[in-house]
Amino acid sequence: MCGICGEIRFDNKPIDLAALAAINDQMAPRGPDGRGLFQQGALALGHRRLSIIDLSTHAAQPMVDNTLGLSVAFNGCIYNYQSLREELIGKGYQFFSHGDTEVVLKAFHAWGERCVERFHGMFAFAVAERDSGRLTLVRDRLGIKPLYLAEVPGGLRFASSLPALLAGGGIETDLDPVALHYYMHFHSVVPAPYTILRGVRKLPPASIRVIEADGRSREHCYWEPQFEAQTGDAERSEQDWQALVLESLRTAVDRRLVADVDVGVLLSGGLDSSLIVGLLAEQGQTGLNTFSVGFETVGSEVGDEFQYSDIIAKHYGTKHHKIQVDSNSRLLPNLPGCVRAMAEPMVSHDVIGFYLLSQEVAKHVKVVQSGQGADEVFGGYHWYPPMVGSADPLGDYARAFCDRDHAEFCQAVHPRFHDDDHSRDFIRMNFAKSGAEAPVDKALRIDQTIMLVDDPVKRVDNMTMAWGLEARVPFLDHELVELAARVPDGLKLADEGKGILKAIGRKVIPSEVIDRPKGYFPVPALKYLRGEVLEMVRGVVTSPRARERELFQPDYVDQLLAAPEEHITPLRGSKLWQVALLNLWLDEQGL
Numbered sequence: 001m002c003g004i005c006g007e008i009r010f011d012n013k014p015i016d017l018a019a020l021a022a023i024n025d026q027m028a029p030r031g032p033d034g035r036g037l038f039q040q041g042a043l044a045l046g047h048r049r050l051s052i053i054d055l056s057t058h059a060a061q062p063m064v065d066n067t068l069g070l071s072v073a074f075n076g077c078i079y080n081y082q083s084l085r086e087e088l089i090g091k092g093y094q095f096f097s098h099g100d101t102e103v104v105l106k107a108f109h110a111w112g113e114r115c116v117e118r119f120h121g122m123f124a125f126a127v128a129e130r131d132s133g134r135l136t137l138v139r140d141r142l143g144i145k146p147l148y149l150a151e152v153p154g155g156l157r158f159a160s161s162l163p164a165l166l167a168g169g170g171i172e173t174d175l176d177p178v179a180l181h182y183y184m185h186f187h188s189v190v191p192a193p194y195t196i197l198r199g200v201r202k203l204p205p206a207s208i209r210v211i212e213a214d215g216r217s218r219e220h221c222y223w224e225p226q227f228e229a230q231t232g233d234a235e236r237s238e239q240d241w242q243a244l245v246l247e248s249l250r251t252a253v254d255r256r257l258v259a260d261v262d263v264g265v266l267l268s269g270g271l272d273s274s275l276i277v278g279l280l281a282e283q284g285q286t287g288l289n290t291f292s293v294g295f296e297t298v299g300s301e302v303g304d305e306f307q308y309s310d311i312i313a314k315h316y317g318t319k320h321h322k323i324q325v326d327s328n329s330r331l332l333p334n335l336p337g338c339v340r341a342m343a344e345p346m347v348s349h350d351v352i353g354f355y356l357l358s359q360e361v362a363k364h365v366k367v368v369q370s371g372q373g374a375d376e377v378f379g380g381y382h383w384y385p386p387m388v389g390s391a392d393p394l395g396d397y398a399r400a401f402c403d404r405d406h407a408e409f410c411q412a413v414h415p416r417f418h419d420d421d422h423s424r425d426f427i428r429m430n431f432a433k434s435g436a437e438a439p440v441d442k443a444l445r446i447d448q449t450i451m452l453v454d455d456p457v458k459r460v461d462n463m464t465m466a467w468g469l470e471a472r473v474p475f476l477d478h479e480l481v482e483l484a485a486r487v488p489d490g491l492k493l494a495d496e497g498k499g500i501l502k503a504i505g506r507k508v509i510p511s512e513v514i515d516r517p518k519g520y521f522p523v524p525a526l527k528y529l530r531g532e533v534l535e536m537v538r539g540v541v542t543s544p545r546a547r548e549r550e551l552f553q554p555d556y557v558d559q560l561l562a563a564p565e566e567h568i569t570p571l572r573g574s575k576l577w578q579v580a581l582l583n584l585w586l587d588e589q590g591l
Contacts, residue, residue: 002061003027003048003160003465004073004147006126008135010215011154015044019168023159024048026167029341030075030160030465038062038071042155042213043128043135045073050468052077052259052367058097065105069130072105075160076123076145077472079255084118113138113208116222120255120477124203126158133213141223142373142476143192143205143453146343146461150200156211161343161462162200163589172199173591175551177417183582184409185402185423187571188347189454196344196582205453223478225448225485227441233486238503241487245480246504252477253279256369264289264365266357266471267320269308271498271505271514272371276474278509280369281316289364290318293357295325295523308513315510323360330356331525332536336588341466345585346459347578349523354463362467372456373475376447377484378501379492384440388489393439394428397446403569403578412556412579440489448481527574529564537564537580546583 005023007015017039024035024046031048034057038045047061064071078084081100084107089095093106100121107115108127113136116123122144127136137158139147150157150165159165166173179194190196192204203209206223236244253276257263265280267273267290280288292309306322313320325331331352338355339345361368375381383400390396398405404412406421427446436445457473464471474480484492491500505514525533540546541557560567560576567575 002050002075003030003164004061004075004124004126005046005157005159005164006073006128006135007044007152007155007157008128008133008211008213009042009155010213012042013154015039015042015155016168017044019170020044020046020157023157023164023168026164027160029468032468034060036060036062038064040071040128040130042133045071045126045128047073050366050470052261052470053081053099055260056097059099059101061101063097063101063105065102065109068105068109070105070109071128071130072101072108072125074101074104074123074125076121076125076140077258077470078103078119078121078123079258080118080120081258108136113210114222116140116208120479122472122476124160135211137203137209137211139203139205139207141206141478142448142457142481144457144461144473144476146458147203148195148200148343149193149203162195162197163340163343165200166589166591172197174198175417177419178422180413180417180551181409181419181422182426183345183347184412184578185404185406186426187401187403187451187455187569187573188345188578189451190344191426191450191454196585205449224435225445225481227436227438227445227485229486238491241491242500242503244483245487245500246507248477248480248483249275249474249504250279250282252474252480253369254283255477256472256474257283257285259367261366262289263472264291264361264368265318266290266361266368266370267292267309267312267318268371269305269310269312269513270371271501271509272374272475274308274312274509274513275501275505276369276371277312277316277318278505282508286317288316288318289321291321291323291357291361291364291368293323293325293353293360295331295353295525308516311510311512321360321364323357325353325356331523332532335536335584337466338463339581339584340588341462342585343458343462344454345582346455346462347573347581348455348459349526349573349577351459351463352526353523354459355466358464358467358469361464362469366468367470367472368464370460370471370473371475372460372471372473373452373481374498374501376444376452376456377475377481378487378498379440379444379489380498380501381447382497384443384497385493387440387443388438388493390439393431393442394424396439397431397443398424398427400570401451403571403573403575412552414550414553417551438489440493441485444485452476526577527568527572529574529576534564537576540580540583540587541576543583545587549583549586551582552579
């Protein structure tokens with residue numbers, strides 16, 4: 001787990017190594033264990049290292065193989081790198097390190113860009129070819145690892161975070177009007193290639209972009225889940241499906257133990273993270289470090305789920321760490337740092353929870369497994385059941401998920417941002433694609449390939465990497481995701497959602513954490529804005545800088561300030577916090 005960056009030039013002018021060094025330095029939290037820059041002609045790569053596999057200097061990056069004429073900057077982890085290494089040795093390749101980075105480099109030489117089809121893992125990497133001057137950029141199937149791009153005069157830069165690219169200068173920083181519509185309408189999810197800034201784009205998940213020395217480029221998607229039955233699926237019983245999913249999940253959890261350091265678990269006390277702990281214990285893991293975070297109760301909104309995480313910790317004898325956060329003493333002082341760590345503004349309340357949890361976790365371990373993705377993959381959200389047999393899939397999905405309609409968007413933002421209903425058009429286009437014919441499968445697909453990538457997964461990556469912590473997500477093992485897409489919807493949606501996971505869970509973990517109301521990662525202080533938190537928000541949205549930006553209509557902001565607890569989105573978010581966060585993020589980026 002690391003940070004990568006680089007530049008390719010098409011105009012015969014020298015690369016600005018000082019700018020590239022500034023980009024690399026900005027990513028220091030992602031890789032506190034080492035750094036490097038490498039230039040060859042019109043190509044340069046940079047890297048920040050978090051040492052997880054092969055802790056020696058032999059695995060330092062950017063990694064260069066002069067014999068093959070290749071160099072690579074790699075972020076992530078290839079869980080099956082050892083078997084690939086053996087296969088490559090059988091082909092005659094010789095290795096000078098023992099980690100997965102060199103496997104990526106040799107695999108690229110052996111199989112070209114299609115090497116990614118052999119990788120099990122999370123990754124974003126750049127391969128530079130010495131002789132052709134070609135640059136290949138790759139992102140993993142579920143977009144777990146980020147990759148941002150910015151065109152600069154005469155060239156292209158890339159980095160693992162948007163703020164890192166800003167550190168290099170020379171980028172257009174006006175807000176992108178299409179992205180603003182997504183941010184305000186599509187629950188702050190801004191799908192690739194857009195970002196909130198006009199001058200920065202991001203490589204979509206499961207994509208390969210090949211850039212030639214003269215600037216010509218091509219890009220294609222190499223993977224997408226297919227919600228279609230395979231031969232024999234129709235004959236499978238419920239027990240058959242449970243056995244298949246359990247075995248696939250066991251494999252996914254086991255794969256994510258690959259490390260030369262200890263691996264812990266972020267334990268919320270819910271089904272997903274508890275199941276990970278149970279499967280690790282089943283595989284003989286003892287003395288496991290587990291971590292939970294909680295906030296104070298606001299009104300009737302309980303701010304922690306310690307009673308459930310305690311059950312799992314006690315049952316399996318884990319070394320459990322509970323972090324209790326007081327909003328005034330810890331949340332408010334840490335909000336600026338949390339917002340600075342966001343590659344893009346993310347409105348979900350639990351971002352600050354993951355930020356503070358990761359700060360504590362990083363004191364104990366370098367790697368954790370996390371339960372993100374189970375709801376999107378196995379049908380755990382409340383908007384899936386109404387989609388079954390829906391005569392209006394677009395409308396039913398939007399009513400449950402989207403924060404506001406287009407009319408309210410126009411009421412909220414400055415007239416210069418008024419344009420088409422981009423978010424609804426995007427959902428309509430996605431739902432119309434082949435490969436997911438049932439309405440509920442259309443919702444599951446857009447959530448897995450779009451929402452998941454630019455909300456929960458990005459949230460976990462940004463907040464853990466802010467403290468040099470690697471998070472691994474077994475529910476997003478691509479083979480498990482492919483299998484889940486074939487599981488009949490009735491089995492996924494049974495038992496008020498995630499029925500098949502709950503059935504599996506009853507075979508593995510204590511039932512008390514399964515047979516209870518569905519919880520979430522609560523941060524009530526950012527949903528019900530009161531006291532010092534409300535005053536902080538008021539200061540942000542009424543500041544001279546916010547007024548100068550003219551992003552939001554003053555009447556709309558005043559309406560939210562007059563009754564903040566009355567303006568809650570369908571997904572239980574504060575509309576006032578959403579307005580404040582964008583201004584706060586721009587403030588923290590110096591924009």
